[in-house]
Amino acid sequence: MASEEIPPQLQDQLIRLQQMKSQLQMVTQQRQQVEIRLREVEQALEEVEKLKDNTPLYKSIGSLLIKAESKESVIKGLKEDKETLELRKNTLEKQESRLNEKLADMQSKVENALKLSQKPQPS
Numbered sequence: 547m548a549s550e551e552i553p554p555q556l557q558d559q560l561i562r563l564q565q566m567k568s569q570l571q572m573v574t575q576q577r578q579q580v581e582i583r584l585r586e587v588e589q590a591l592e593e594v595e596k597l598k599d600n601t602p603l604y605k606s607i608g609s610l611l612i613k614a615e616s617k618e619s620v621i622k623g624l625k626e627d628k629e630t631l632e633l634r635k636n637t638l639e640k641q642e643s644r645l646n647e648k649l650a651d652m653q654s655k656v657e658n659a660l661k662l663s664q665k666p667q668p669s
Contacts, residue, residue, distance in 0.1 A: 553663060559656050566652060570645040577638040584631040591624040 552560070594603065594617065603614040605623070614620045 551663070552660075556656070556659050556663060559652065559659065563649070563652050563656055566645065566649050570642065570649060573638055573642050573645060577635060577642060580631055580635045580638060584628065584635060587624055587628045587631060591621065591628065594620050594624065 597603070597617060599617050601617065603617060603620050604611040605614045605620060606612075
């Protein structure tokens with residue numbers, strides 16, 4: 547079926563469907579990146595908590611390693627990072643879920659519209 551045969555309104559819906567798929571893909575990638583970072587923070591927190599209190603710790607600031615004030619300050623910072631990442635992950639999961647629902651709904655509508663537009667018109 548040539549694109550000239552598809553009604554303009556349906557073409558617009560197909561474009562929006564493709565845009566929504568792209569948006570969903572971006573949100574999914576962001577969520578996956580946040581999950582990776584969250585696992586890294588959780589592992590770091592676990593390791594730092596195992597250390598003795600007098601063990602020197604360093605934290606990364608840009609491309610520099612700076613000696614941390616204390617084990618507690620590092621733990622506090624990691625816990626704050628973890629909390630922020632968990633909130634971000636939850637937000638992205640909700641957004642991903644809503645987009646999946648909208649996408650399924652729109653895909654169904656577009657498929658129905660395509661079927662209707664392919665039916666031969668009575669002469």
